[in-house]
Amino acid sequence: MVLPSLSGKPVPMTDRRRILVVDDEPQITRVLRTSLSSQNYDVRVANDGETALEIMKDWTPDLVITDLSMPNMDGLDLCRRLRASMQIPIIVLSVRGEERTKVQALDAGADDYVTKPFGIEELLARVRANLRRIPPIEPEPASLIEIGDFRIDSAARKVTVARREVHLTPKEFELLVYLARRAGKVVTHRALLGAIWGGHSTDQVEYLRVFVGQLRKKLEPEAASPRYIVTEPWVGYRFEPGK
Secondary structure, rough: OOEOOOOOEEEEHHHHOOEEEOOHHHHHHHHHHHHHHHOOOEEEEEEHHHHHHHHHHOOOEEEEEEEEOOOOOOHHHHHHHOOOOOOOEEEEEEEEOOOHHHHHHHOOOOOEEEOOOHHHHHHHHHHHHHOOOOOOOOOOOOOOOOOOOEEEEOOOOEEEOOOEEEEEOHHHHHHHHHHHHOOHHHEEEHHHHHHHHHHHHHHOOOHHHHHHHHHHHHHOOOOOOOOEEEEOOOEEEEOOOOO
Protein backbone atom coordinates (compact mmCIF):
# COMPACT_ATOMS: atom_id res chain seq x y z
CA MET A 1 0.00 0.00 0.00
CA VAL A 2 1.22 3.52 -0.83
CA LEU A 3 -0.01 6.68 0.90
CA PRO A 4 0.20 10.28 -0.34
CA SER A 5 2.62 12.57 1.51
CA LEU A 6 2.19 16.27 2.21
CA SER A 7 4.58 16.99 -0.65
CA GLY A 8 2.43 15.01 -3.05
CA LYS A 9 4.95 12.20 -3.43
CA PRO A 10 3.83 8.65 -2.55
CA VAL A 11 5.05 7.16 0.74
CA PRO A 12 5.21 3.33 0.84
CA MET A 13 3.86 1.72 4.02
CA THR A 14 7.29 0.15 4.64
CA ASP A 15 8.92 3.63 4.67
CA ARG A 16 6.69 5.10 7.38
CA ARG A 17 8.22 5.88 10.76
CA ARG A 18 6.52 4.10 13.65
CA ILE A 19 5.37 6.08 16.70
CA LEU A 20 3.90 4.59 19.89
CA VAL A 21 1.73 6.95 21.96
CA VAL A 22 1.29 5.97 25.63
CA ASP A 23 -1.31 7.94 27.61
CA ASP A 24 -4.34 7.05 29.72
CA GLU A 25 -6.37 10.04 28.47
CA PRO A 26 -8.43 8.91 25.45
CA GLN A 27 -8.75 12.45 24.09
CA ILE A 28 -4.96 12.84 24.05
CA THR A 29 -4.35 9.54 22.25
CA ARG A 30 -7.15 10.34 19.80
CA VAL A 31 -5.72 13.77 18.93
CA LEU A 32 -2.17 12.47 18.65
CA ARG A 33 -3.14 9.48 16.52
CA THR A 34 -5.02 11.77 14.11
CA SER A 35 -2.30 14.43 13.97
CA LEU A 36 0.60 12.01 13.59
CA SER A 37 -1.21 9.83 11.06
CA SER A 38 -1.88 12.93 8.96
CA GLN A 39 1.91 13.36 8.75
CA ASN A 40 2.23 9.78 7.38
CA TYR A 41 3.51 8.23 10.61
CA ASP A 42 2.45 4.68 11.48
CA VAL A 43 0.83 5.17 14.92
CA ARG A 44 -0.26 2.82 17.69
CA VAL A 45 -1.54 3.74 21.15
CA ALA A 46 -1.46 2.25 24.65
CA ASN A 47 -3.08 3.45 27.89
CA ASP A 48 -0.24 2.44 30.23
CA GLY A 49 3.35 1.22 30.28
CA GLU A 50 2.50 -2.47 30.56
CA THR A 51 0.29 -2.34 27.48
CA ALA A 52 3.02 -0.45 25.62
CA LEU A 53 5.53 -3.22 26.33
CA GLU A 54 3.04 -5.84 25.15
CA ILE A 55 2.58 -3.97 21.86
CA MET A 56 6.34 -3.79 21.41
CA LYS A 57 6.71 -7.56 21.55
CA ASP A 58 5.53 -7.71 17.92
CA TRP A 59 5.96 -4.09 16.77
CA THR A 60 9.05 -1.96 17.35
CA PRO A 61 8.49 1.81 17.20
CA ASP A 62 11.00 4.40 16.00
CA LEU A 63 9.87 6.87 18.69
CA VAL A 64 7.75 6.76 21.86
CA ILE A 65 5.58 9.58 23.22
CA THR A 66 4.54 8.86 26.81
CA ASP A 67 2.65 10.50 29.64
CA LEU A 68 4.12 10.34 33.16
CA SER A 69 1.06 9.70 35.36
CA MET A 70 -0.55 6.42 34.34
CA PRO A 71 -1.89 3.30 36.11
CA ASN A 72 -0.01 -0.02 36.39
CA MET A 73 3.30 1.33 35.04
CA ASP A 74 3.96 5.05 34.89
CA GLY A 75 6.00 6.96 32.34
CA LEU A 76 9.19 7.05 34.41
CA ASP A 77 9.23 3.26 34.79
CA LEU A 78 8.49 2.85 31.08
CA CYS A 79 11.41 5.15 30.20
CA ARG A 80 13.76 3.09 32.36
CA ARG A 81 12.55 -0.19 30.85
CA LEU A 82 12.92 1.09 27.30
CA ARG A 83 16.30 2.70 27.84
CA ALA A 84 17.68 -0.50 29.37
CA SER A 85 17.33 -2.32 26.06
CA MET A 86 17.01 0.18 23.21
CA GLN A 87 18.03 3.68 22.10
CA ILE A 88 14.89 4.96 20.37
CA PRO A 89 13.90 8.58 21.12
CA ILE A 90 11.42 9.10 23.97
CA ILE A 91 9.31 12.25 24.35
CA VAL A 92 7.58 12.70 27.71
CA LEU A 93 4.23 14.53 28.01
CA SER A 94 3.06 15.71 31.40
CA VAL A 95 0.97 18.38 33.15
CA ARG A 96 3.77 18.62 35.69
CA GLY A 97 6.06 21.47 34.74
CA GLU A 98 8.37 21.59 37.75
CA GLU A 99 12.08 21.43 37.04
CA ARG A 100 12.53 18.45 39.40
CA THR A 101 9.99 16.38 37.45
CA LYS A 102 11.68 17.21 34.15
CA VAL A 103 15.05 16.19 35.58
CA GLN A 104 13.58 12.88 36.81
CA ALA A 105 12.18 12.14 33.35
CA LEU A 106 15.44 12.99 31.58
CA ASP A 107 17.44 10.93 34.08
CA ALA A 108 15.06 8.00 33.50
CA GLY A 109 15.94 8.03 29.80
CA ALA A 110 13.65 10.58 28.14
CA ASP A 111 15.12 12.63 25.30
CA ASP A 112 12.60 15.47 25.37
CA TYR A 113 9.87 16.88 27.63
CA VAL A 114 6.65 18.65 26.61
CA THR A 115 4.30 20.15 29.21
CA LYS A 116 0.53 19.81 28.81
CA PRO A 117 -1.35 21.63 27.38
CA PHE A 118 0.86 21.74 24.31
CA GLY A 119 0.59 23.00 20.75
CA ILE A 120 0.40 20.19 18.21
CA GLU A 121 2.72 22.01 15.79
CA GLU A 122 5.41 22.25 18.47
CA LEU A 123 5.04 18.57 19.30
CA LEU A 124 5.27 17.59 15.62
CA ALA A 125 8.44 19.68 15.32
CA ARG A 126 9.93 17.90 18.33
CA VAL A 127 9.00 14.53 16.79
CA ARG A 128 10.77 15.48 13.56
CA ALA A 129 13.83 16.72 15.47
CA ASN A 130 14.11 13.51 17.51
CA LEU A 131 13.59 11.25 14.50
CA ARG A 132 16.47 12.98 12.71
CA ARG A 133 18.79 11.33 15.25
CA ILE A 134 18.09 7.84 13.95
CA PRO A 135 19.26 6.38 10.61
CA PRO A 136 16.89 6.46 7.62
CA ILE A 137 14.83 3.37 6.90
CA GLU A 138 16.73 1.00 4.66
CA PRO A 139 15.10 -0.38 1.50
CA GLU A 140 13.23 -3.67 1.84
CA PRO A 141 15.79 -6.49 1.45
CA ALA A 142 15.50 -8.98 -1.38
CA SER A 143 13.06 -11.80 -0.67
CA LEU A 144 15.34 -14.50 -2.11
CA ILE A 145 18.62 -15.47 -0.47
CA GLU A 146 20.82 -17.95 -2.34
CA ILE A 147 24.08 -18.54 -0.55
CA GLY A 148 26.21 -21.65 -0.13
CA ASP A 149 24.00 -24.68 0.52
CA PHE A 150 20.98 -22.48 1.21
CA ARG A 151 18.06 -21.17 -0.78
CA ILE A 152 15.72 -19.08 1.38
CA ASP A 153 12.57 -17.61 -0.14
CA SER A 154 11.13 -15.05 2.29
CA ALA A 155 8.04 -14.39 0.19
CA ALA A 156 7.09 -18.09 0.02
CA ARG A 157 8.66 -18.81 3.43
CA LYS A 158 10.50 -21.83 2.01
CA VAL A 159 13.98 -23.07 2.92
CA THR A 160 16.10 -25.65 1.14
CA VAL A 161 19.48 -26.85 2.39
CA ALA A 162 21.61 -28.75 -0.12
CA ARG A 163 18.40 -29.21 -2.19
CA ARG A 164 16.53 -30.66 0.81
CA GLU A 165 13.42 -28.75 1.89
CA VAL A 166 13.37 -27.85 5.59
CA HIS A 167 10.17 -26.93 7.43
CA LEU A 168 10.64 -24.23 10.07
CA THR A 169 8.40 -22.51 12.58
CA PRO A 170 7.84 -18.74 12.02
CA LYS A 171 10.42 -17.76 14.66
CA GLU A 172 12.96 -20.31 13.41
CA PHE A 173 12.50 -18.90 9.91
CA GLU A 174 13.00 -15.29 11.10
CA LEU A 175 16.10 -16.34 13.02
CA LEU A 176 17.60 -18.09 9.98
CA VAL A 177 16.87 -15.16 7.66
CA TYR A 178 18.43 -12.67 10.09
CA LEU A 179 21.60 -14.77 10.34
CA ALA A 180 21.74 -15.52 6.61
CA ARG A 181 21.64 -11.82 5.75
CA ARG A 182 24.74 -11.42 7.93
CA ALA A 183 26.60 -14.54 6.76
CA GLY A 184 30.18 -14.77 8.00
CA LYS A 185 29.66 -12.04 10.62
CA VAL A 186 29.32 -12.53 14.37
CA VAL A 187 25.80 -11.59 15.53
CA THR A 188 25.50 -10.94 19.26
CA HIS A 189 22.91 -12.57 21.50
CA ARG A 190 21.48 -9.13 22.24
CA ALA A 191 21.13 -8.22 18.55
CA LEU A 192 19.37 -11.50 17.73
CA LEU A 193 16.97 -11.30 20.66
CA GLY A 194 16.14 -7.67 19.96
CA ALA A 195 15.57 -8.24 16.25
CA ILE A 196 13.47 -11.41 16.52
CA TRP A 197 11.67 -11.06 19.87
CA GLY A 198 11.84 -7.33 20.56
CA GLY A 199 13.79 -5.07 22.90
CA HIS A 200 12.19 -6.51 26.05
CA SER A 201 13.86 -9.90 25.42
CA THR A 202 17.51 -8.89 25.06
CA ASP A 203 18.59 -10.61 28.29
CA GLN A 204 16.93 -13.99 27.63
CA VAL A 205 20.00 -15.75 26.25
CA GLU A 206 18.85 -19.23 27.36
CA TYR A 207 15.64 -18.75 25.37
CA LEU A 208 17.73 -17.99 22.28
CA ARG A 209 19.91 -21.07 22.81
CA VAL A 210 16.83 -23.30 22.78
CA PHE A 211 15.69 -21.88 19.41
CA VAL A 212 19.16 -22.10 17.91
CA GLY A 213 19.37 -25.74 19.03
CA GLN A 214 16.03 -26.54 17.39
CA LEU A 215 17.08 -24.77 14.19
CA ARG A 216 20.39 -26.64 14.04
CA LYS A 217 18.65 -30.01 14.32
CA LYS A 218 16.46 -29.19 11.34
CA LEU A 219 19.24 -27.75 9.16
CA GLU A 220 21.67 -30.63 9.68
CA PRO A 221 19.92 -33.44 11.62
CA GLU A 222 22.77 -35.96 11.29
CA ALA A 223 25.72 -33.65 12.02
CA ALA A 224 27.95 -34.52 14.97
CA SER A 225 28.66 -30.84 15.51
CA PRO A 226 27.03 -27.76 13.95
CA ARG A 227 28.74 -26.20 10.95
CA TYR A 228 26.07 -23.82 9.62
CA ILE A 229 25.36 -21.91 12.84
CA VAL A 230 28.62 -21.59 14.73
CA THR A 231 28.73 -20.53 18.38
CA GLU A 232 30.97 -17.63 19.33
CA PRO A 233 31.36 -18.29 23.09
CA TRP A 234 29.91 -15.56 25.35
CA VAL A 235 29.16 -13.36 22.32
CA GLY A 236 26.65 -14.86 19.87
CA TYR A 237 26.51 -16.83 16.62
CA ARG A 238 28.00 -16.77 13.12
CA PHE A 239 26.25 -18.19 10.05
CA GLU A 240 28.43 -20.21 7.67
CA PRO A 241 26.34 -21.27 4.64
CA GLY A 242 28.77 -23.78 3.19
CA LYS A 243 30.25 -23.71 -0.32
